[in-house]
Structures are given as structure tokens and as C-alpha cells.
Amino acid sequence: MSEVMDRPQTLNLKVVGTRPIRPDGADKVTGKATFGADFSMPGMLVGKIKRSPHAHARIVSIDTKKALALAGVKAVITAADFPDLASEEYEAGESAANLRDLALNCMARGKVLYDGHAVAAVAATSSSIADAALALITVTYDVLPHVIDVEAAMEAGAPVLHAHLFTEGLETKPDRPSNIAKRNELMRGDLEAGFAQAEVTVEGRYTTAAVHQGYIEPHACVAAFAPDGQCQVWSSSQGQFMVRTYCAKILGLEASNIRVTPTEIGGGFGGKTTVYLEPLALALSRQSGAPVKMVMTREEVFRATGPTSGAVIEVKLGAKRDGAITAARVVLKYQAGAFPGSPVGAGSMTALACYDVPNFSVTGFDVVTNSPKVAAYRAPGAPISAFGVESAMDDLARELGMDPIALRRKNAVRDGVKAAYGPTFRNIGYLETLEAIADHPHYKAPLGPNQGRGVAVGFWFNVGGESTAAVQVGEDGSAVVVTGNPDIGGSRASMAMMAAEVLGLPIEKVRPIVADTASIGFSMLTGGSRTTFATGMAVTQAAQKIVVDLKRRAAQIWDVPVEQVDWINGAAVCLDAAKADKGDLTLAALAAQSARTGGPIGAQVSLTAQGAGPGFGAHICDVEVDPETGHVTILRYTAAQDVGRAIHPAYVEGQIQGGVAQGIGWALNEEYVFDSEGRMENAGFLDYRVPVASDLPMIEPIIVEVANPRHPFGAKGVGEVPIVPPLAAVANAVRAAIGVRMTDLPLSPPKIRAVIDAR
Amino acid sequence: MTSRRHISATVNGDPVEFLSEAGTTLLDALRDELGLTGSKEGCGSGDCGACSVIVDGRLICSCLMLAAEAEGRRIETIEGMADGSTLHPLQRKFLEHAALQCGFCTPGLLVAAKALLDANPDPSESETRYWLAGNLCRCTGYDKVIRAVMDAAAELRQARV
Amino acid sequence: MSQIAYLAPTSADEAAAALIKGGATARVLSGGTDLLVQLRAGRLAPGLIVDVKRVPGAIGIRQEDGGFVIGASTPGMTIGEHAALEKAWPGVVEAVMLIGSTQIQGRASIAGNLCNASPAADSAPALIAARATCVIVGPSGRREAPVEAIGIAPGRTSLAKGEFVLEIRLPPRAARSADAYLRSIPRTEMDIAVVGAGVNLTLDADGVIADARVALGAVGPTVALAPDAGAAIIGTRLDEAALARLDDAARSACQPISDKRGTVDFRTKIAGVLARRAAAIAYGRARGRA
């Protein structure tokens, strides 16, 4: 396409790279922004869910008669109110989901697979009546043995969750069902020969606990089902099109009959890339004939929505004395929760992505367990495998007597190197991030007693995919940018900035809108660090199409060939010296004449964005350990990341700081704790323990910019990478402080005190 | 049906009256009876601070107060923080520093930060962090939030001089 | 759905009568920071909530007979702002100020902290070490009991039907005495104490500890005084040997459980650590007043 820039524009930018106030800012700081639970309709009912108190049980019977008879109760549903779907992989834009599993996760059929699994739902005229109705539903269970620990679930005699589940990816097809849904393997070279060449080897077995995304806004939606089958859903999710697709499939409806309007979303981090409430709210609305609002409690969010996997990671590294790694073996065992689909695939592919290793094997196991089905969580799978590999790298550096950054530099992937997961790297900024932390004063700052410093690196692919954007120019020359991607972290600002840059408008004249599914073309959900890259590309191309059109209009007005018109600073400029006296035609002037020059000015672009540049980060963490209480204090944290090009640097920094904070929580305190019956013991913020403001220091981001040639302004995805290194960065710092390698997350005070006592 | 009580209080300077069940929290009354949905429910147990409001000058979690207790009380919510269409310096500084990403915890943080600056016009970073420890934010890592609050404090001190 | 009634009596008699009338399902509302959580979680379904904050004396701090009387429903923040109280009883005040976030401090009261009868209640070790008492009012009038007599088991108090705690009384402060409270939590804020230790001591004119009380939280079914721990440092200047004896005695006083917040081993060890550290702080404060 000749009208599209063929290389990133990185010079003479007026808007991109600045830090304007976000366009939706005033609503967000005044409490006016409408989040999931803030939306209401007249005559709305309250929907609530009856959940399993058992981790694994057969449902013998569900008696809903008493609940239905209660005054004020308008609908009661169970799995019987949904079509019994066949097992089918379905592309919903981002990653494949099995529709049957998805439906069964929303509402159990025949069996409950985790504590908190939905078994029935009610809609009533008030919250207290809905609560009473739930209490009147009688469910009879035949309780089954359960298994949550990933390795216990892999054992031959473990309770089997799914009788139809046979391990995929084995050389010979298995003859009996198993909780191991899939075994995948990546390899290169000759592992045995590689270890034979090694002069030094290190080995470790590491574990991580299941952790939750911990968004502060619980899931919420309102659904209205009209008698003619047309539905509306307002919900807080990472993708209105994802909600539409899944609701249509789970309920057997036409997608075109479902209009999904995204509310503001109070955090997602991957956890809102699937549906839990929306299909139930629609079914309740269909049965009751009234709109139904459903809002989860925090306890429900913990018990029934996606955490990410708890895992076991085994790593063995072999290297020459000079630090060159000759071989690496990684085994990853990830909990999937109640249905197959842990992020072990991505964990496998990212495990060695920072290193140029001639001989390796990475084996991954996707294991179902009696715990909530995992959902994506920021760089899904990558922080877990990185925790193992980066801990082992730290041990290797110590074993070799080498600086940990130097060891990573020695083995670093660079342009032209074939990544462990296949493709060849181009235009990556990994070495630059290593240089950035090596040169930072933090790396040389002195440490006191009981203090330690850790280094770790991380990688994420970043993804592109389908996006649609429309840009409409108003009659006064202002513009509206319409996209189909919920704004979770300030993406409206970057969308408006890219359009403003191309159109030559000040940012204040560009208004970004996130539209419902009936008002903009398909867009994959906001996730995978794709929005600024892919949707930004669509926005830029739409704005560029408008510029082409504006030049044509100006040429028509001036009666010159279009080649004689340029677009500079938001105005058409005539290059024909003879006609230069006509002055410039601003966007406003052209907009005012649009009726006579071809009609309204606007453009829409739908594309599948390719070429999301991979992201790398390198982190330094300082800790102090109280040797008597085992308490870890994070003293200082510095995080360098190649972001390609920071469209809005303040929000790029925010992504880095937020990812680091989540990673620190994962490292130090967060975990799912289950009792002997498989019930979650800490289903609340009090005992789940995400980091609070006083737990953290300032987190210093270093933005490294190695432009992505496939993005109009050079951007790469940002959001995922920063959560990958912190688990190991913290653990490595603790290792340095106490002299003992801690291998089991979280590094909570009792574990640290026990290790210190044993040293 | 459950009997409902009649409550009179002052919200953001205006007299309000509403009916509430005895077990209803102030948060639910603000959101459902008064339409003030700026205060959010993140946990319902006082652990996240998203529902922070100021009652008779004291910062509290509105999810941990019964609406019935509000009788005769003076309540300030996020909706009353700006002066008409002029943002409070804290609100402005949050925007300038990009101290919010999703924005869900922002109303609670702003109300809590206002209570801090009312009590202590010159808080240290550590004092600010501990004061705001009851306001969970999962997006920002708190860095820009703390900077915004301290910058607003500095501006407010300047304005007082 | 349960019918909940709400009453806000304006006298102690009225409150006691309401509690008696409400029977087994009546609950006292003080700061509400525990009660409302339990209500919300469905762990409690009270028929009647009696808000005692409008009872005279329930809120406010006054000095009386050389000591302090704290309205048992006074929010933590008010207690923290009372300069004279903070000067006399810094350990009690710091313990109260550790109960929850700033927001919780705006509501949470000592009455609630004690009557929730959690072994992890932060205010209890400091108050017990301070020899604080509770003024309890009820159908048969007023009585006074030491703070350690309130909680008798996790979630259970010694209060009779219709009784509630109206005031907390702190005795007059001797010269050269001070107190301190420390707790261990995984984060820096917002957690329930995994272990808590309150130490209150008085020095003689030579800087030797003449009297010491140590109370421990979250290491047994109730917050309890550890008399041997106090005795371990009496007659010393808190030298290394005394601290070691204190550590031993504190650990010996522990009968903790392992749960999601901590193990038996960890709790026991930390009890010793915190007792030592709190004693050192209290000793430093007391010396500063000599």
C-alpha cells in the first residue's frame, strides 16, 4: 500500500513521545467513569451464583423448586438451561479455547471440579432475596477424592478429573485417561553431547504457587435479553468481541444478535480474557424477561476466576569455564486448573528465549487439577519458567565466579540468532537492556549487612492480530478515533496521539472512543501487549488514508495535480510555486468544504497486524532480609526494557512499574492456600496479600528504544515483559543476602527464617 | 419484607435522604440509593480502600459502615472533590503524573490522599506510603501515585504561603 | 433473608436492655470493622444490631485519677492523635494504630478488637502488659475486669448476656516507665498479626528494671500474659543475658497453632524475637524518661 509508511517514523514527531493528559482522565479522577458494576437499567434484577463447596464431586441432583417459589425470584438456571456443547476448539481472536470446557467452567454439568465451581444461578428483585434463593437450592453431591498439587495430579493413581482426557503429544497414544492434558517438547542439538562438553553444571528444582491477577474490580455485567432474541450486554472485560463470541457459542445464539458494550475495566492483566458471568446473566434475563446485573464478590473472584498456574520447574545448565552455555534442560509442570490449557506452551517457548544455546530440551506438561481453571496472567507462563532458568543462571554465574550481567551478555541472543522457539531474531534490543542496567549507578551502589542484589532478565513475544479502527473528521476539523479495544491502562491516549501525529492535530482535538460490537469492526481483545502495536497500526493507517484523501481534496480545490500537495503540520500545502499565494488549507478549512469535495471525511482500517517486535527486559533488585523474622524488604528496583518506541512514555513507565510490583508480590507473599478438603483458605485480599504502597520502593524504569520496523512509529508491546524477571530478581537478591538459594515461591517470612536457621 | 429505615445525612455538602435496609452498608446506599457510583467495591471487607469516603472528617471504608449509622453525619465522596468543573490539585496531579492506569482504585486513593493532606500538609514518602497502605492498586506499582500525592502536597503548601 | 433491626441507644441501660431483648442473635456494633465483614461473609446473621457509639462515655478520652479513660468505641485515629496518651502509653497507642489501614483506624475501636476475641488482636498484648482494665456495663450495672479476662477462646468472650465494654482504663503512669508493642506480619501493613508482643516496664532510679510485664498475641488460643518472660528481665539492665532469658521465656509461653498465617515453629521463634525487640524499645523509652 503506497499510502502507508513503509518504515517507522521516528524523527520530527510532535505528539508521539510526549506525555499529554489522558483523554479519559477527568472521568477517571472524578468518579464519573462507568465500570462494570456502575451500569444500571430500569427494572433490573440481581443475579447471583450458587457455588460448589467441594473440590471434586459428582452432582447427584439439584433441586431448585423452593428457590423458584420464593417471592421475588424471577429465574433459576442450571446447566440444563444451556446447550450441551460438543468438545470444539474455537478461535476467539487470541488463543484457542475449548467451547465445551468454557461452558462447563461457567456452569458445572454432572460434576464439579473445584471449590467455587458454579452449579446454579438465580435472578431476583433484590440482593437479599437472591441470597435467600441461593440458600433454598439443594444440591446433592457425591464427593470424590481431589488433587491440586501438580505432581500429585500427574501420578498414575491420582483422581482423574476427566474420563475423556488422554495425554496429547506422547510418542504412543495412551490407553488410559490422565490428568496430563498435554506434553510438549522443544529441542535443538544434542543434549547429551552438550552436557558432555560442559565444564560446570548447575541444577535446580523450583516451585511457584498459583497466584491471581488481583485486579481490583470484580467481574461485573448487565445483560438484557429481548423477546425477539436480540441481546445487549454491558460488561467489564478485555474484549467486547470476545464476550460476544463466547456468549453466542455457549448459548447457541447468532453473534449479530448480541451487542456488547464495554464498560470501563478495572484491571484485567489477562484475567478478563474469558467469560464467567455474561452467559449466565443472559440466560437469567432470557428466563425472567428483565435485565439482570451480576457482580462477583471478592471471594468469588478468588475462588472461581482464573489464577495462573502453580508449577514445578526443573532446570539443568551446562557451561564452559568462559561462561558459554553448552546445554540446557528444562522441565515444566504447570497446573491448568479444572480444564486443560495452562500457559506451559508459552512458558516453554520463553524459557530459554534470552539465550543462544546450542543444545537444549524443554519439556512441558499441562496438568488438570481440582482448582479454578487458569486464565491468562501477564506474559502467561513466562514468569514461571524464567524463575527457574534465571535462578539457575544466577547459580551458574556464582559457580563460574562471573558477573551475572556478563554471563547473560556472553550468552545473549542478538539479531540473526535463531530463538530457542524457532524464528530468527531481528531488531531486538536485548543487549541494550543489559547495557542499560550494567551502566546504571544502581548496579554499583554499595550494599549494607543482610542486603543483597539480584539480576534477572525476561522475554515476551508480544502479539499483533486483528484490529479495526475508524477515524472520523468533524465539520470543524476535530477528529474522533474509534477502536474496538477496551482501554485498561491508558491506551485511549496512545491511540489519540498516533492519529494526532499523522493528522497534524494537537492531541486535544482528537477524541478517542471505545465502541461496542455493533459500532466498530472486529478487534481481538486487549491483551498480549498488542493494542498499542496492532490497534495503533490500524489507527495510524486510517489517519494516513485520511491524509491521502485530504491532499486529493486540496488538489481539487487548488486545481493542481495531487503530487503538488503535501500535508504539513495539519494543513495541505501547495508545492506549486505559482499557486503558493493561495495559502495553506488546514484540516478545519478542508472539513468545512467537505460536502463539495467528496463528502464526509473519514476512514476505517481493518487489519491483521504482523511483526510485533519481541520484548526484552533486564532488572536489578536490592533486598534486605531481617535474619530473625525472615522479612524481606525491597530496597531498590531498576527495570530496563526495550519498548521499540514509547508512544506515551509515562504510561510505558507505568506498565513497567506495575508489572514489577505484581512480580514482587508473586515472589514474596502471594499464593493460593488450600485446606485438606481442597477449599481455598485465603479467598480475600486480607490473606492473599498483594503488595501495598508501604511494601514497595520507587521502581525506576529505564526505557530502551530499538525501533520496531513493522510499526509506523516503531512501537513494540510493553505490558507483559516487566512481570517476567522479578520473581528471579527477588530470589537472586535474597540468595545474595542470606547465602542460601530459595527455590520455592513465595519467599514468605516463615520459609526464609527456616532456611536461615538451617544454614 | 425487610423494613427500611429513613436516613438523613449530608453528602458533599448537600442534604440527602434515603431509605435503607438495616444491614445495608453506606457504600451500597451511596451507590444504589444516591447514584454516587464513584466509590467502588473491590472487596467488601475493608482490605482494598476503593470505597474510601470521609465521614465527619474521618477517612473510612464505606463498606464497613452501616447506612443506618450515617444518620446526621457529614459524608464526603469522590464526587464532591472537584470544585464544579475545576479539579482538586490532587486530581490534577494524578493526571499529570499518569498516576492511574485502569482508574478503578483512583477515587478511593484520591479521597484517602485528600484526608492525608488535610491532616498532614507535608508528608514524607514513607508517611504517604503507610497512610495509603489501605488502598490497593494493582496497575501502577504505586510509584506515580506517591509522586502525584507528594507533588500535590507541595503545590498546596505553596498556595498557602 | 434475615430480618435485621438496628438500634442506636443513647444510654447504657437502654443498650443493655436492647441486647437482652435481642437475645442470642443480638450483636454489639462498635467500630464495625469486624462485625460488617462477618455480616458480609454470611458468618453472622444477627437479628439485631445495637450501635453503642451514642452511649455516653463510649467515645472520647479523658484523664482521671492520674490514669486515662478511653471510650471503648473511640476510633483508633482519635486515640493516635491524643498527645498526652501517646506520651504516657506509647506501646498501647502504637498497638491500637496497627489495627488495619488508615481507613480502618477511622472506625476500629478497642472494644471491637477485644470482643472479637481473636488471639491476634493487636491492642490486647499492649493493654494486658499495661494492666489495663475494661469497664463493662450490662443489665446488672457496671463492673470492671482486667483486659486479659475478656477473651476466653478464639471468638468467645467472658461477657454475660446484655453486657458490653464501655471504657478502657489505663492506670496512672509511674516514673521511669514505658511500654512498646511489636508484631510480625508478612507485609508492612494490612495483615493480621502472626505474632504480637507487648512489653511494659518500670525502672528504678539506677536504671534497673523493677517491674516488667510481657504479653503475647497469636501464639495461643487467647492473648495472654507471659509472667516468666516479665520475670526474666526484672532486676536487670536488659543486658544480653537478660534478653536471652526473655527470648527463652517468651518461647516457652507459646502454644501456637500452624495455619495459613504461620507455623508453630515460626510463631514460637518470632515470639522470642519480638519480646526482645519490644523490651529493648520500652527500655529505651523508659531510660529516656529517667
Next chain:
Amino acid sequence: MPHVVAACSTCRQFTDGLVEFDVEADSVRRMIGELDRRFPGLGEHIERRMAIAIDGEIHQDAHGARLAADSEVYLIPRIGGG
């Protein structure tokens, strides 16, 4: 002839353990068709489960993408994100 590498174990189920092959095709669509002809079921598997990296660049959906004679094509599991 473009060179195709299918290193992951789920693909090897269809290819009798073969990992690398040359495929006569000038577009991804044709390449998938040819692979499916050689290894029945692999085509659908690629469509549903795999992303395609052509000369280092990952394509999630790229039927029309052109393949040069010396193109190196990697089949890798699809990638989502948080």
C-alpha cells in the same frame, strides 16, 4: 523450496517424528495444503493450534503471506497474552 521446521511435539504426532521438510509452495495457504496432503490432519492442526514464523516474523493468521524459495518457516504454538 521453502524449508519448514515443525519442532514441537504436537506436530510430530502427525509427521511420524519428522521435524524438517522442504515444501513446494509460494504462499502459506499452499504450504498448509501441501503439508496436509503429506501428513493428513496436520493442516487442520496448524490452522487451529499453530502460529507460523516466516523468516523470523511470527504470523498468527497469514494465509496470503508469500513464501520465497529460500524462506525458512517455523511452526510454533500460538501465543496469547495477558
